[in-house]
Amino acid sequence: MFETAELGRKLSKEAYEAQVPGLRTDLLAAQRKLTQAPFPVIILINGVEGAGKSELLNLLNEWLDARFIQTNAFGPPTEEQQHRPKYWRYWMATAPRGKIGMYLGNWYYAPIVERVQGKIDDDEFRADLADVKSFEQTLADDGTLFIKIWLHISRKEQKHRFKTWGSDPKTKWRVSRLEKKHTKRYSEFRAVSEHAIRETSTGDCPWVVVEATDERYRDITVAAHVLKRIRERLDAIQTRPPPEAEKPIDDPKTILDSLDLEKQLSKDEYKKKLEAGQSTLSRLERRAHKRQVGSLVLFEGWDAAGKGGCIRRMLHGLDIRHAQVIPIAAPTDEERAHHYLWRFWRHLPRLGRMTIYDRSWYGRVLVERVEGFATPAEWRRAYNEINDFEGQLVDHGIVLVKFWLHLSQKEQLRRFKEREKIPWKKHKITEEDYRNREKANQYEKAANEMIERTSTDYAPWTLIEAENKQYARIKVIETLNDRLKAALPKK
Amino acid sequence: MFETAELGRKLSKEAYEAQVPGLRTDLLAAQRKLTQAPFPVIILINGVEGAGKSELLNLLNEWLDARFIQTNAFGPPTEEQQHRPKYWRYWMATAPRGKIGMYLGNWYYAPIVERVQGKIDDDEFRADLADVKSFEQTLADDGTLFIKIWLHISRKEQKHRFKTWGSDPKTKWRVSRLEKKHTKRYSEFRAVSEHAIRETSTGDCPWVVVEATDERYRDITVAAHVLKRIRERLDAIQTRPPPEAEKPIDDPKTILDSLDLEKQLSKDEYKKKLEAGQSTLSRLERRAHKRQVGSLVLFEGWDAAGKGGCIRRMLHGLDIRHAQVIPIAAPTDEERAHHYLWRFWRHLPRLGRMTIYDRSWYGRVLVERVEGFATPAEWRRAYNEINDFEGQLVDHGIVLVKFWLHLSQKEQLRRFKEREKIPWKKHKITEEDYRNREKANQYEKAANEMIERTSTDYAPWTLIEAENKQYARIKVIETLNDRLKAALPKK
Numbered sequence: 001m002f003e004t005a006e007l008g009r010k011l012s013k014e015a016y017e018a019q020v021p022g023l024r025t026d027l028l029a030a031q032r033k034l035t036q037a038p039f040p041v042i043i044l045i046n047g048v049e050g051a052g053k054s055e056l057l058n059l060l061n062e063w064l065d066a067r068f069i070q071t072n073a074f075g076p077p078t079e080e081q082q083h084r085p086k087y088w089r090y091w092m093a094t095a096p097r098g099k100i101g102m103y104l105g106n107w108y109y110a111p112i113v114e115r116v117q118g119k120i121d122d123d124e125f126r127a128d129l130a131d132v133k134s135f136e137q138t139l140a141d142d143g144t145l146f147i148k149i150w151l152h153i154s155r156k157e158q159k160h161r162f163k164t165w166g167s168d169p170k171t172k173w174r175v176s177r178l179e180k181k182h183t184k185r186y187s188e189f190r191a192v193s194e195h196a197i198r199e200t201s202t203g204d205c206p207w208v209v210v211e212a213t214d215e216r217y218r219d220i221t222v223a224a225h226v227l228k229r230i231r232e233r234l235d236a237i238q239t240r241p242p243p244e245a246e247k248p249i250d251d252p253k254t255i256l257d258s259l260d261l262e263k264q265l266s267k268d269e270y271k272k273k274l275e276a277g278q279s280t281l282s283r284l285e286r287r288a289h290k291r292q293v294g295s296l297v298l299f300e301g302w303d304a305a306g307k308g309g310c311i312r313r314m315l316h317g318l319d320i321r322h323a324q325v326i327p328i329a330a331p332t333d334e335e336r337a338h339h340y341l342w343r344f345w346r347h348l349p350r351l352g353r354m355t356i357y358d359r360s361w362y363g364r365v366l367v368e369r370v371e372g373f374a375t376p377a378e379w380r381r382a383y384n385e386i387n388d389f390e391g392q393l394v395d396h397g398i399v400l401v402k403f404w405l406h407l408s409q410k411e412q413l414r415r416f417k418e419r420e421k422i423p424w425k426k427h428k429i430t431e432e433d434y435r436n437r438e439k440a441n442q443y444e445k446a447a448n449e450m451i452e453r454t455s456t457d458y459a460p461w462t463l464i465e466a467e468n469k470q471y472a473r474i475k476v477i478e479t480l481n482d483r484l485k486a487a488l489p490k491k
Numbered sequence: 492m493f494e495t496a497e498l499g500r501k502l503s504k505e506a507y508e509a510q511v512p513g514l515r516t517d518l519l520a521a522q523r524k525l526t527q528a529p530f531p532v533i534i535l536i537n538g539v540e541g542a543g544k545s546e547l548l549n550l551l552n553e554w555l556d557a558r559f560i561q562t563n564a565f566g567p568p569t570e571e572q573q574h575r576p577k578y579w580r581y582w583m584a585t586a587p588r589g590k591i592g593m594y595l596g597n598w599y600y601a602p603i604v605e606r607v608q609g610k611i612d613d614d615e616f617r618a619d620l621a622d623v624k625s626f627e628q629t630l631a632d633d634g635t636l637f638i639k640i641w642l643h644i645s646r647k648e649q650k651h652r653f654k655t656w657g658s659d660p661k662t663k664w665r666v667s668r669l670e671k672k673h674t675k676r677y678s679e680f681r682a683v684s685e686h687a688i689r690e691t692s693t694g695d696c697p698w699v700v701v702e703a704t705d706e707r708y709r710d711i712t713v714a715a716h717v718l719k720r721i722r723e724r725l726d727a728i729q730t731r732p733p734p735e736a737e738k739p740i741d742d743p744k745t746i747l748d749s750l751d752l753e754k755q756l757s758k759d760e761y762k763k764k765l766e767a768g769q770s771t772l773s774r775l776e777r778r779a780h781k782r783q784v785g786s787l788v789l790f791e792g793w794d795a796a797g798k799g800g801c802i803r804r805m806l807h808g809l810d811i812r813h814a815q816v817i818p819i820a821a822p823t824d825e826e827r828a829h830h831y832l833w834r835f836w837r838h839l840p841r842l843g844r845m846t847i848y849d850r851s852w853y854g855r856v857l858v859e860r861v862e863g864f865a866t867p868a869e870w871r872r873a874y875n876e877i878n879d880f881e882g883q884l885v886d887h888g889i890v891l892v893k894f895w896l897h898l899s900q901k902e903q904l905r906r907f908k909e910r911e912k913i914p915w916k917k918h919k920i921t922e923e924d925y926r927n928r929e930k931a932n933q934y935e936k937a938a939n940e941m942i943e944r945t946s947t948d949y950a951p952w953t954l955i956e957a958e959n960k961q962y963a964r965i966k967v968i969e970t971l972n973d974r975l976k977a978a979l980p981k982k
Contacts, residue, residue, distance in 0.1 A: 025914070032918060058811045062803055067818035067849055071811050079570035104812055173777060286664060312553055320549045320562050321595055327558035332825050358558055423516070427523060 001194050005152035005209045011216040023223050024063050030230045031064050031100070037234060039143035040095040043102045043226065046109075047151030048189070049182040050161045051212040056151065057102055059219055060226070070095050073104040083350040085396040087135055091345040094139060096337035107132050112196055116188045125192075129199045138385050140204035142339045145233045148205060149222055150197060151212035155186045254448035256406050256463070264468035274313065277477035281317035284484040289322045289352045293488060294398045297480060298357035300366065300447075301405030303433050304415040305466045310405070310476045311356055317477070324349060328359040340364055341389055351397070361386055365450045370442045383453040390459040399487045400459045401480055404451065405466040409440055492685050496643035496700045502707040514714050515554050521721045522555050522591070528725060530634035531586040534593045534717065537600075538642030539680070540673040541652045542703040547642065548593055550710055551717070561586050564595040574841040576887040578626055582836040585630060587828035598623050603687055607679045616683075620690045629876050631695035633830045636724045638717055639696060641688060642703035646677045745939035747897050747954070755959035768968035769808035775975040780813045780843045784979060785889045788971060789848035791857065792896030793934075794924050795906040796957045801896070801967045802847055808968070815840060819850040831855055832880055842888070852877055856941045861933045874944040881950040890978045891950045892971055895942065896957040900931055 034041065043060070045053045061069055072093040081089045087107070095101030111128035114120045120128070140146055153161070162183060165171040182189060201207045208225055212218040265273070288295060297314070299307040311325060326347055335343040341361060349355045364382040368374035374382070393400055407415075416433060419425040436443070455461040462479050466472035525532065534551070536544045552560055563584040572580045578598070586592030602619035605611045611619070631637055644652070653674060656662040673680060692698045699716055703709040756764070779786060788805070790798040802816060817838055826834040832852060840846045855873040859865035865873070884891055898906075907924060910916040927934070946952040953970050957963035 029914070054810060054812060058806065058809070061806055061811050061816075065799075066802065066806060066816040067799075069816075071815065073812035308556075308558075311557065315549065315552055315557060318549070319545060320552050321545060321564035324562065325552075325557040325560075332823070334823050334825055423520070 001197065001209065002152050002190060005211040006154045006213075007211065008213065009211045009217050010214040011220055013216070016216040016220060019220055023220065023227065027064055027223060027227050030227055030234065031068060033234050034100070034230060035068055035098045037237060038097050039145055039233065039237075040097050041100040041145045041147065041230060042095060042139070043100060044106055044108070044146070044148040045102065045104055045151070046106070046149070047210075047212065048153050048158060048186075048193075049179045050158045051151035051153045052215065052218060053104055053151060055215070056149075056218065056222060057104055060102065060223070063223060064100065068099050070099060070101045071104075072101060072106075074106060074109065080350075084348050085392040085398075087131070087392060088345060088348060090135065091342060094144070094338060094342065096334070097143075098337070107135065108196060108200075112189070112192050115192045116185055125195075126199070129196060133200055133202060133205075134388055136200070136205045137202065138341070138388070139339055140202075141381055141385075144339075145229060146205040147226055147229050148200075148207045149225070150193070150207050150209045151218065152209055153212050155183075155190075157213050158183055158186060254444050255451055256404075256444060256448060259406050259463055259465050261406070261408055261411075261465050261467035263465045263471050265470045265474060267470075270470040270474065273474045274477070277474060277481060278313070278317035280481045281314065281477060281484075282319075284481060284488060285318050285322065285354060287488050288354070288399075288484060289319070291488060292352040294349060294351045294396075295354045295401065295484065295487075296357070296393060296398055297354065297401045297403070298360040298362075299403050299405065300359060300362050301403070301464070301466065302407055302412055302443075303436060304412050304419070304428075305405035305407050306469050306472055307358055307405055309469060310403070310473050311358060313473045314356065314477060314480070318354065322352065323354040323356065325356045325358060328357060328363060341385060344389070348393075361389070362450060362454075365454075366443065366446050369446050370439055383450075386454055387456055387459075390454075390456070394458040399483055401483050402459060402461045403464050403476055403479075404447065404461055405464045405472060407466045409437065411467050412437070492688065493643050493681060493700065496702040497645045497704075498702060499704065500702045500708050501705040502711055504707070507707040507711060510711055514711065514718065518554055518714060518718050519556060521718055521725065522559060524725050525591070525721060526559055526589045528728060529588050530636055530724065530728075531588050532591040532636045532638060532721060533586060533630070534591060535597055535599070535637070535639040536593065536595055536642070537597070537640070538701075538703065539644050539649060539677075539684075540670045541649045542642035542644045543706065543709060544595055544642060546706070547640075547709065547713060548595055551593065551714070554714060555591065559590050561590060561592045562595075563592060563597075565597060565600065571841075575839050576883040576889075578622070578883060579836060579839060581626065582833060585635070585829060585833060587825070588634075589828070598626065599687060599691075603680070603683050606683045607676055616686075617690070620687060624691055624693060624696075625879055627691070627696045628693065629832070629879070630830055631693075632872055632876075635830075636720060637696040638720050639691075639698045640713055640716070641684070641698050641700045642709065643700055644703050646674075646681075648704050649674055649677060745935055746942055747895075747935060747939060750897050750954055750956050752897070752899055752902075752956050752958035754956045754962050756961045756965060758961075761961040761965060764965045765804065765968070768965060768972060769804070771972045772805065772808035772968060772975075773810070775972060775979060776809050776813065776845060778979050779845070779890075779975060780810070782979060783843040785840060785842045785887075786845045786892065786975065786978075787848070787884060787889055788845065788892045788894070789851040789853075790894050790896065791850060791853050791938075792894070792955070792957065793898055793903055794927060795903050795910070795919075796896035796898050797960050797963055798849055798896055800960060801894070801964050802849060804964045805847065805968060805971070809845060813843065814845040814847065816847045816849060819848060819854060832876060835880070839884075852880070853941060853945075856945075857934065857937050860937050861930055874941075877945055878947055878950075881945075881947070885949040890974055892974050893950060893952045894955050894967055894970070895938065895952055896955045896963060898957045900928065902958050903928070 045057055047053055057071065061071065070093070074089065074093075077089065090107050093101065093103070111120070111125055111132070114128075115122075115125040136146060162175050162179065166175045197207045197209070210218055210221050210225075299310065301307060315323065315325070331340075331343055335346075344361050347355070364374055364386070365379050369379040390400055416429050419429050451461050451463070462475075464472050464475050536548055538544055548562065552562065561584070565580065565584075568580065581598055584592065584594070602611070602616055602623070605619075606613075606616040627637060653666050653670065657666045688698045688700070701709055701712050701716075790801065792798060806814065806816070822831075822834055826837075835852050838846070855865060855877070856870050860870040881891055907920050910920050942952050942954070953966075955963050955966050
């Protein structure tokens with residue numbers, strides 16, 4: 001693969017100077033159009049040590065309008081970053097629509113270096129690359145334009161550069177001990193990098209390998225490539241057809257029908273179990289905090305199913321200093337400018353804390369599906385995106401508990417009417433709630449498919465019979481306690 | 492002061508239970524109104540160890556709608572926080588309009604504990620309290636409603652509680668070593684706290700001391716106080732009169748008139764000085780990064796004065812991995828929901844990095860003043876707010892460099908016309924630019940007052956004669972280099 005990047009391509013000073021003004025003008029014009037476009041650009045700059053990654057980054061910042069570029073260089077993770085799953089810092093750094101993000105020392109760095117150093121074996125390396133691919137594909141599916149640039153120089157050229165730089169006091173700083181170490185392992189790096197490039201060059205996110213021996217050739221080639229890719233994408237944008245709303249369907253038989261909604265608790269039993277459950281929760285929460293185990297509890301379910309009531313009873317057993325309730329409402333404009341999962345990544349707590357979501361990322365496959373806010377392609381691929389997201393949380397040691405609160409349509413109507421009579425609950429019921437009832441079948445079908453597709457062994461759904469509020473609250477707290485207990489065995 | 496909180500106030504179970512339902516209903520109703528109101532609420536919960544701060548926090552979360560509450564408990568600063576000025580984490584935690592933020596272990600914690608332990612002397616303590624007051628006043632001026640609650644119990648009661656808790660395995664965890672230590676110093680704590688409360692009880696941000704011996708009395712008293720304060724403020728909101736735009740004035744004589752706009756550089760001189768300046772900048776930037784010294788460079792000035800050109804020349808000498816350009820455009824909706832300085836706090840970089848602002852927080856006293864987006868009261872107090880903000884940056888070791896780029900109205904017009912002829916610069920000139928020219932006098936007056944009020948010894952303005960672009964660029968780079976050199980003496 002790299003042989004074709006060792007052909008000695010060069011560009012004369014005259015040829016270079018003849019091309020620069022036009023190229024810069026065109027780049028700026030394309031970037032200006034991009035600021036109004038509904039997608040971001042991610043430019044990865046990777047390659048051999050000494051090939052000029054920083055120089056290239058600086059050059060692009062100079063030739064383009066730096067005000068609409070976000071530059072990200074990653075070093076070892078900070079403490080704040082170590083408290084979150086591995087990809088958190090990369091998600092946080094994804095550029096919003098209309099902007100260009102440039103990434104140095106990105107998600108390819110650790111897998112390649114660790115493989116070369118033998119810290120991970122080939123299977124682990126391939127698993128890491130699978131994570132990389134999945135991350136990139138998720139963003140690409142959402143419209144992100146990936147421009148992945150690999151700068152190559154030969155072993156001989158690398159040696160030569162390090163020697164030249166090392167002997168000049170002005171450039172000596174560029175040859176760090178780390179870089180010298182890399183030279184010694186040039187061929188291992190080459191082999192591992194080739195593997196990485198091959199595995200991760202997908203249709204949506206291809207690599208381009210650029211011969212970087214001659215700086216002028218390198219700069220013009222990369223800049224022209226960036227321009228070409230951005231222009232192509234700008235030309236390809238069409239107003240996409242409005243997504244279709246789900247069609248009404250005949251009453252489907254779903255997993256929710258199998259729930260026994262007759263289940264209930266007497267007042268005495270409820271009181272006893274609630275107190276015991278809250279006290280256990282309180283103990284477990286302290287243990288979790290002490291051991292730095294985080295947890296994430298999310299609630300989905302029908303309107304008026306009693307999510308808020310469950311959450312209030314849970315809070316009673318929690319130290320609110322270590323717990324947080326996040327209500328999911330309409331996204332802010334910053335959130336809308338990113339992938340829909342970004343806002344959930346954004347609020348991931350530090351370790352040792354509990355986060356309670358009142359509605360969640362599942363909105364994508366529920367309300368957005370039924371109301372037609374997401375295209376069928378979008379909500380269909382969301383199942384995998386969500387499974388992947390949750391997998392990363394669980395891998396990071398987070399206890400993930402998902403509740404679906406179910407009640408009958410009849411009971412829901414009764415609660416709506418009841419709420420309308422209580423002055424301080426009245427505002428909770430709007431016209432929209434009644435409109436949603438008409439789509440109950442579609443919502444039920446969507447919920448059924450959601451449970452089927454996203455109840456994984458690492459993050460299963462717990463279905464809660466919520467026809468009786470007391471029964472539901474106890475089942476929620478006891479389920480949560482069981483899950484925490486399993487994750488926090490007594491020492 | 493605390494004597495009045497040792498009177499043995501109590502509430503019977505019956506009286507408590509009679510009041511709770513009404514109080515909760517009223518609290519929820521007030522909170523619902525608050526979600527639509529243009530101000531946030533900050534509730535501080537402080538007080539004697541063992542008085543029940545956490546319990547109260549939990550209770551308020553249960554009685555109010557936890558979805559619109561942000562709870563913040565601060566421990567020792569994390570690594571990420573240590574990289575920013577002391578108040579960064581408090582600024583980041585300020586609640587947005589319409590929400591309630593609750594704060595435990597807040598900005599009062601460190602000053603009080605450190606004074607009790609003798610780590611700071613009385614002068615330092617008072618300086619810390621002055622910082623506290625200034626922080627709170629800045630937010631209060633912007634509309635934040637402060638509810639500051641101090642829970643008090645007597646020394647005897649504290650001893651009694653720790654003993655009771657310590658002997659019960661279920662509550663033993665509550666009595667940590669730290670808390671025991673606090674008991675020994677009860678009277679020092681009492682004296683220091685009294686001082687803190689006295690100094691920081693201002694008209695806008697008063698403390699209320701609550702006798703916390705009887706839990707029922709404590710809970711009802713605090714909840715009723717919170718309700719009363721929120722209601723009062725909701726009632727007091729009036730649609731404020733639209734701020735007045737600055738009146739046109741006669742040509743004022745300003746400091747800007749004293750600049751010699753004839754200054755220029757020959758092409759040869761420029762080239763030589765630019766190369767030398769960039770090379771020095773590059774060296775200094777590396778040194779700053781190595782020593783973890785951050786810097787912040789901001790540009791203000793007339794349209795078309797050449798800010799972008801200066802920034803591009805600076806970038807050429809910088810390692811873009813350690814530098815970032817932040818263009819200030821319209822705030823996002825999240826930013827609009829906070830104090831106007833919040834978005835600038837938000838982007839403060841970690842140490843060892845350079846941030847370049849293309850326009851800045853000075854918009855408050857320039858465009859917002861002239862166009863009438865800010866009330867006279869708002870922009871007038873902004874001078875102090877900004878000086879205070881910059882003082883905190885400088886105290887944190889950040890090198891702060893502020894440039895005002897000045898050119899004549901005639902030269903500006905020439906550049907507008909010139910830009911209109913260049914295809915990829917054309918978009919930069921809009922109707923608005925011409926409209927702004929009509930207000931040149933008002934802008935000049937605002938700029939003059941800004942320079943006068945905010946050129947401090949720790950963060951002086953540098954006025955740049957920008958009639959000649961080459962001269963301006965060199966003066967910018969050389970000024971920056973001088974400032975960096977002074978901050979980074981050779982070892």
